[in-house]
Amino acid sequence: MSQFKKSFVESAVKNYSPNGLTSDQVKTKLELFGENSFVKEKLTSWKTFCKQFINPLNFILIFAAVLSAFMEDYSGTIIIMTIVILNSVLSFVQEYRSGKAVEKLSELIERKVLVIRDSEQVLIDVHQLVPGDTIILRAGDIVPADLKIMESSNLSVNESQLTGESVPVSKGCAHKDLNTTLLFSGSVIERGQCQCVVYATGNQTELGKIALLSKDTKKVTQYQKSLTEFSFSILRMIGATIVLMLSAKIISIHSANDLAEVMLFTIALAMTVVPEALPMITTINLSYGALQLAKQKVIVKRLSAIEDLGRVNILCTDKTGTLTQDCLTIKEIISEDKEFFQKLAYASIEDLNVKNKKYVTSFDRAFLQYIPKSIKAQVEDWVQVNSLPFDPAARRRRVIVKNPYENTSYLVVIGSPETLLSLSQTNDSQNFNQLIVQSGKQGMRQLAIAYKQIDYCSEFDILSNEKDLIFLGFAKLLDPLRKTAKATINQAKELGITVKILTGDSLEVAAYIGKEIGLVQDGEKIYSGNEVEKMTDLQLDKAIKECSVFARVTPEQKYNIIKRLKLNNVVGYQGDGINDAPSLKLADVAVAVHNATDVAKDSADIVLLEDELKVIVDGIRYGRSIFVNINKYIKHAMIGNIGNFFSLAFFYVAFSADVPMLPIQLLIGNLIQDMPLMSVFSDSVDDEEVSKPQVVSQVKSLMKTSLGLGIFTAVYYLAYFMLVGTEANALTQTNLFLFYNFTQLLVIISVRSKNFFWKGTKPSRLLLGSVVFFMALSVALTYIPFTADFMGFTPLPLTDFATLSIVTGVFIFLLDLAKVALNSFQTNILARKANNLVRSTKI
Missing domain, CATH: 1.20.1110.10 (Calcium-transporting ATPase, transmembrane domain)
Incomplete structure (x- = not known):
């Protein structure tokens, strides 16, 4: 590491404060360092205009004008040169407008980051970051600047944009090697969370100094080749x-x-x-099409993606948010101690004290609406002392909460009821499983809580202690279907698009949704992730041809399904989580919603400003x-x-x-x-x-x-x-x-x-x-x-x-x-x- 870079890091650490910068300090630093963005050489209007004259057709016409002058036909020379200028002006106007359109579209895709300023956690635009800012990152976030890790938990980072290696790297504040305590702009947080201080922004970052600046590599599509x-x-x-x-x-x-x-x-x-x-x-x-699509809530990140969007004949999506309203409502809590269930649920809500919530989930919103004020008041002062973000593969999230009044700590595990039952000690698992299946057949989703009281210390390892839990119960949640869902599926069929649902929900919930929207007929087979895992490639090919809904599938299984579908189809995939990134990159058209994780939006070709399947289908038609x-x-x-x-x-x-x-x-x-x-x-x-x-x-x-x-x-x-x-x-x-x-x-x-x-x-x-x-x-x-x-x-x-x-x-x-x-x-x-x-x- 260069001495110059070390000085940047040391300066940031020296001035670091857990309370973050003040508003006055931010203003001063913005004036000194500028916005956190790469300053690229811009093609001026004059250069763009001059560029229009440099093409073979204009050279041929200019040669014709010279020939006309040689024959003393000066009127012909004037007309030919007028045509050259007119063609160039028209090309310039259209290219200039096209460039402005792309800029306008990119501005519609927001990217926020959670920082601490004036002793409060707030969400700001990544361009407003300055050296010295205290920043909080979690799984799914893209590192927005070069950072020094000050606090971390189970942190794993993908730095392939710099090293070319896609294998995640373990990082943390306690590492002896300085490089393993640094995060570089463009890296992806794959697991864990951290609190860092910014030491370099914009062109001063490692990414800003190397040739991997631009992601605008032109992709030559099949239509362009034609x-x-x-x-x-x-x-x-x-x-x-x-x-x-x-x-x-x-x-x-x-x-x-x-x-x-x-x-x-x-x-x-x-x-x-x-x-x-x-x-x-x-x-x-x-x-023009990209701007019209934007009016229909479809943001195209590259113009050539419009072609790919138009060619889609299979569209894979999770039901959440696109077919349903993504507005969960708790209908009932199944638990012997409903009050304690609600206390742990409320105390475990992510970012409870953050005003502008970036990480709030639909499950958290449902609990916030359902839990009465009297119970909220009892746990208002409970503290989250440690946590692990939701793990899609494990289908659960872990949180350690502390009750300061009784000086007791609990390991709280929140996730799918089947998973938590397997980790818990309970004599009533059969009855719980029956209730889970019954509610699933009614289209209800379930979220369970298991816990155990612990003696917490800073060395406490959550994963190794995640056993012998007490199954507290589960909440039955309803996510109503969108009124347009069934009509959208029919519209997709008319456009020659086959819709497939790849969901992490239970088999019963997936079957209910599929039947309600006309995607699954009576007697039609629905495969679970466990069944998919055991299939050979030939068996999977047959299954994905016959089946429209796959339930309890892991991100790896989604990836494999899309890989097999791509052999004979043009596949679109809509995903929003960090583990959806590989599938998004694999799909011919990657679609993410506006509130998806940073890495999902970064991997997507198209971003939806409204998370509804109808928006995607309308976009395909317009494309x-x-x-x-x-x-x-x-x-x-x-x-x-x-x-x-x-x-x-x-x-x-x-x-x-x-x-x-x-x-x-x-x-x-x-x-x-x-x-x-x-x-x-x-x-x-x-x-x-x-x-x-x-x-x-x-x-x-x-x-x-x-x-x-x-x-x-x-x-x-x-x-x-x-x-x-x-x-x-x-x-x-x-x-x-x-x-x-x-x-x-x-x-x-x-x-x-x-x-x-x-x-x-x-x-x-x-x-x-x-x-x-x-x-x-x-x-x-x-x-x-x-x-x-x-x-x-x-x-x-x-x-x-x-x-x-x-x-x-x-x-x-x-x-x-x-x-x-x-x-x-x-x-x-x-x-x-x-x-x-x-x-x-x-x-």
């Missing part, structure tokens, strides 16, 4: 076509100007089909709708742009000595055709489109379908060319400009639904308004004298405009017929394949 593959497929197709076109036109090139003209047209034509707006449209949809809208752009690009590209390329080679449209007309048209797609994020989607998880990963199938419709579009366009004439003049070019814009702007109205466009959901006002506006803008450009002269247009005669309108209407109608027929054909093929698979499985 989009990249789509883009490269288009580029390969463009490259091959352009080579053939240039080879065919080489004989007509007689001068440098001819070569420049052909190159300009080729570049402009390529730009019409390159999906340059795809990254921007994807970003817009994801960032799918986001990708349906992105896919609309892909269909638009494949059908409209490819039809445009191939028809013009073929027309230029086969019929026209001159370019059929000017390069600036092509580039302006391409910009106009893409602009309405920026508003596709606001569009509504058909229920059929979001009913299957495959909607998120169907890019390849979309490409095949859309390519077929793109060929139809190319043939129709060629037929229209023959109708308007093959001579390249201002009238023909204006006609083609309007025809391309009208048809491609209306393509989105057709492809946004698998059904006939008039039968699908209505398009959003923003999308429809954008289409109408840019159709009107296209017409205006050809009639306004300045733009018409600048871009080489001439006003169309009324008869030509009427013909254009009719041909456009016929095109959209025929495209819609072809689309429905092709979708029906593909559906029949998939149905046959599914039937054949079923037959082969039976054989």
Whole structure:
């Protein structure tokens, strides 16, 4: 350890006070050391803007502008550079907004820490920690700064973020090695509790000094890979076509100007089909979607998690809080000494004297509401002298309480009644077990208390003395089902989502809940953790396929179930405890509620601000709708742009000595055709489109379908060319400009639904308004004298405009017929394949 670091530790220890800092000291230290956060280099607005110009498409357009200037076509140069600047500005605005959206979402996820200030325990935001603060940590907490341990009990810490070793390390205030008395920022408290003093915050921590600063590593999802593959497929197709076109036109090139003209047209034509707006449209949809999900109480920690959320087809959850109201009410206490039961229960409540409770549980809240004031007054001065937090594997919590009036101490064990009965001496265990089963069948949860009087001293070991207990009894608690629970399960089924409950509750309680919400039918098997433990992998695979509810499962068993489910499914898992962290990291989509432990929220991809299963299911549906809208752009690009590209390329080679449209007309048209797609994020989607998880990963199938419709579009366009004439003049070019814009702007109205466009959901006002506006803008450009002269247009005669309108209407109608027929054909093929698979499985 460096001398500099030692001085920090020694200074903190020297000034340590169990009563914590005063408000004035905190204010002074905040001004001196700043907030407890990593100061990362921020990408300024100017840098973000400049970055937009550095991409291959802009370089190609700038090259085209230079060629245009070489030919002394300065108006073309101005327009091309205007397009470059406009594209860059639009990209900058969207990237800037996206960044702000992510920042806004991250601010919604609170992380609090328990500190002692002004002699009181209070909860503060972790960013407000300063060196010298006295901090209290327990199992499930993430260490928020570098700390020196001053008091500890049974402390075990995971430091894998620094060492790479996931094996927990024993730490404590009494250790001789200085490093084992220190806790480092980012570590996870796996067991026990401690009271520490902060000696370094922010960039001064060990984590702040090393390369493991950022957790924002970009995860390339399957959908993003599909989009990249789509883009490269288009580029390969463009490259091959352009080579053939240039080879065919080489004989007509007689001068440098001819070569420049052909190159300009080729570049402009390529730009019409390159999906340059795809990254921007994807970003817009994801960032807007993330903000909309936030309004639905779903906070996405990374934008790419939206894809994973949409692909989920199995959702594993504990019933507590998501299916039930997580509002326990004590209905009855079964005990021979109910008053003493309540005294021990009240004296054992965690953080009884903390005003802003971080660790209060639903069980504690139930006892606080149930126990009368007279009993509370009798134990108000009882002291908790030692404790071990709840252990999910052991299914119990241990507390040592002292009665100062009688100078007696008790070891109190609180947990599942089955577990405590096995640790206790009682002659009535059979009767207790019967009562437990009966209450479980009524949907009641149980919390038992066992105890023994002890002679407490500082060396007293709780675990070794946890035997020969007296079973005092148990409380029957009701956690009512949410009114939306059954409807949510039905909604999940409609979305192709299988819900599985993995709970620590008893078999009887789990069965009651499962039947009430329609997840378990009469006679259906429910497996317990003990049964799961004895299963082979093959037996477990069969069980998780047939069973929807697993009871009394340990965190390790949950992990194993999710591991087996992931072999053939996309699995979402909702957990909130420290022992849920491995399962959360394993799941394809990790979901934690807002009041989960720090480590659970840190492991999660998605944080729920409202702990209800309906929120997750609604989030999955909305996540799918986001990708349906992105896919609309892909269909638009494949059908409209490819039809445009191939028809013009073929027309230029086969019929026209001159370019059929000017390069600036092509580039302006391409910009106009893409602009309405920026508003596709606001569009509504058909229920059929979001009913299957495959909607998120169907890019390849979309490409095949859309390519077929793109060929139809190319043939129709060629037929229209023959109708308007093959001579390249201002009238023909204006006609083609309007025809391309009208048809491609209306393509989105057709492809946004698998059904006939008039039968699908209505398009959003923003999308429809954008289409109408840019159709009107296209017409205006050809009639306004300045733009018409600048871009080489001439006003169309009324008869030509009427013909254009009719041909456009016929095109959209025929495209819609072809689309429905092709979708029906593909559906029949998939149905046959599914039937054949079923037959082969039976054989």
